[in-house]
Amino acid sequence: MNIDINEFLREMRPHVRRFVMERMEPISRAMDSGGELPQSAFEELRNQGYLGMRLPTSEGGGGFDLSTYCLVMEELSRSHRIYTLMLDASSGLTPIAISKFGTPDQKNKFLPKLSSGEWVASFALTEPEAGSDAAAIKTSAKKDDAGWVLNGVKHYISWAHRAQVILVIALTDPIKKAKGGISAFLVEKNTPGMNIVRVDKTIGSDAIELAEIHFTDCFIANDAMIGQVGEGFGIAMSSLTAGRMGVSAACLGAADRLIELATEHVQSRITFGQALSQRQAIQWMLADSATELAVARALAYETLRQIDAGSDPGIAPNMVKLYCSEMVGRVADRAVQIFGGSGLIRGFNVERFYRDVRHYRIGEGSSEIQRMLIAKDLFKSNHSSKR
Numbered sequence: 001m002n003i004d005i006n007e008f009l010r011e012m013r014p015h016v017r018r019f020v021m022e023r024m025e026p027i028s029r030a031m032d033s034g035g036e037l038p039q040s041a042f043e044e045l046r047n048q049g050y051l052g053m054r055l056p057t058s059e060g061g062g063g064f065d066l067s068t069y070c071l072v073m074e075e076l077s078r079s080h081r082i083y084t085l086m087l088d089a090s091s092g093l094t095p096i097a098i099s100k101f102g103t104p105d106q107k108n109k110f111l112p113k114l115s116s117g118e119w120v121a122s123f124a125l126t127e128p129e130a131g132s133d134a135a136a137i138k139t140s141a142k143k144d145d146a147g148w149v150l151n152g153v154k155h156y157i158s159w160a161h162r163a164q165v166i167l168v169i170a171l172t173d174p175i176k177k178a179k180g181g182i183s184a185f186l187v188e189k190n191t192p193g194m195n196i197v198r199v200d201k202t203i204g205s206d207a208i209e210l211a212e213i214h215f216t217d218c219f220i221a222n223d224a225m226i227g228q229v230g231e232g233f234g235i236a237m238s239s240l241t242a243g244r245m246g247v248s249a250a251c252l253g254a255a256d257r258l259i260e261l262a263t264e265h266v267q268s269r270i271t272f273g274q275a276l277s278q279r280q281a282i283q284w285m286l287a288d289s290a291t292e293l294a295v296a297r298a299l300a301y302e303t304l305r306q307i308d309a310g311s312d313p314g315i316a317p318n319m320v321k322l323y324c325s326e327m328v329g330r331v332a333d334r335a336v337q338i339f340g341g342s343g344l345i346r347g348f349n350v351e352r353f354y355r356d357v358r359h360y361r362i363g364e365g366s367s368e369i370q371r372m373l374i375a376k377d378l379f380k381s382n383h384s385s386k387r
């Protein structure tokens with residue numbers, strides 16, 4: 001089924017796909033045996049104009065809308081999850097927050113280097129005792145004559161050990177908390193008092209690394225604050241919709257590739273004298289995967305259309321994130337089953353996708369949190385009038 005967001009993107013897709021398969025796929029294969037983050041991947045994405053693509057052109061970005069960003073995200077995800085993180089580090093939450101809420105000095109200092117991929121940005125919200133319940137953070141920022149002093153712990157922060165700048169969300173008023181008591185700060189690498197104490201690997205690809213950061217009397221100047229005092233929670237939440245749509249696009253791309261790989265495999269794999277493709281049990285697994293992918297695409301693309309047209313998509317981005325992340329989990333599971341033993345062997349694409357897609361049901365708001373928000377929306381008194 002040929003579903004696309006609009007005519008422009010329908011024409012753009014084959015070009016992006018060709019670039020990904022010709023230029024990025026060889027890097028993906030080499031990367032999995034090494035685990036190191038390849039600089040060549042940043043170069044390729046930069047040359048193609050994909051880094052910083054959502055930032056305004058006046059700030060060195062590409063000025064593309066969310067739909068175009070998601071199309072690139074989807075196509076990159078067909079090759080390797082790591083590229084979607086590169087896109088996010090240059091054009092995701094932290095760069096967009098600087099673009100939307102930063103001062104002219106902050107924009108001039110950070111955006112050109114982030115949008116070119118020369119620098120990497122991280123976003124530090126999660127703490128050992130505050131994950132889904134983000135408003136429960138304890139990292140504090142206390143006012144000092146000349147600036148602010150940070151104390152606390154952040155963990156599971158993607159690429160914080162590689163980042164030149166980290167957007168840190170901290171408590172400035174423990175009474176007000178999320179209602180005006182949380183602020184956002186741009187903390188630069190090597191700031192005294194900020195220490196990366198551990199780097200965790202996940203079940204996903206080795207190049208996906210999460211760092212634990214300790215702030216111990218870490219002094220930062222007044223001009224490190226982004227937005228106003230008390231606006232931090234809003235800043236952190238302001239990119240949620242785009243983040244969820246980006247993750248959903250990555251799920252679509254991974255599912256699409258897995259179906260492609262499985263479809264190819266079953267046509268050449270012979271068991272009991274016949275190709276697997278002739279077996280109804282196998283056909284049904286592929287049919288279910290293709291149907292679920294088409295449903296996910298239709299929902300995601302319609303939501304993107306509404307967002308880029310300036311309409312309020314309501315709870316739809318949460319539904320998209322929930323459905324796409326669960327859909328790709330089922331598709332990956334079926335793909336492993338279809339590949340049999342080779343679906344579990346390291347070095348084959350399928351097992352890597354299977355491990356990498358597991359994160360999508362947890363990051364950017366877990367499935368349970370999405371369901372909680374969708375149900376809350378249902379219980380709103382004016383729900384029936386909105387349908």
Ligand SMILES: Cc1cc2nc3c(=O)[nH]c(=O)nc-3n(C[C@H](O)[C@H](O)[C@H](O)COP(=O)(O)OP(=O)(O)OC[C@H]3O[C@@H](n4cnc5c(N)ncnc54)[C@H](O)[C@@H]3O)c2cc1C
Pocket residue numbers: 122123124125126128130131132133155156157158202208210359362363364365366367368369372
């Ligand atoms: C690969 C990866 C990258 C990450 N990158 C970043 C990053 O760059 N920056 C950052 O700040 N954080 C990052 N995180 C952290 C991530 O945002 C959190 O792991 C996520 O928000 C879940 O929080 P938690 O791990 O504390 O789980 P918890 O909040 O403890 O949740 C545990 C389980 O309980 C469920 N649950 C929680 N509350 C409820 C409820 N009320 N009702 C029903 N079920 C509930 C959850 O859905 C989950 O299944 C990353 C995590 C991973 C794994």
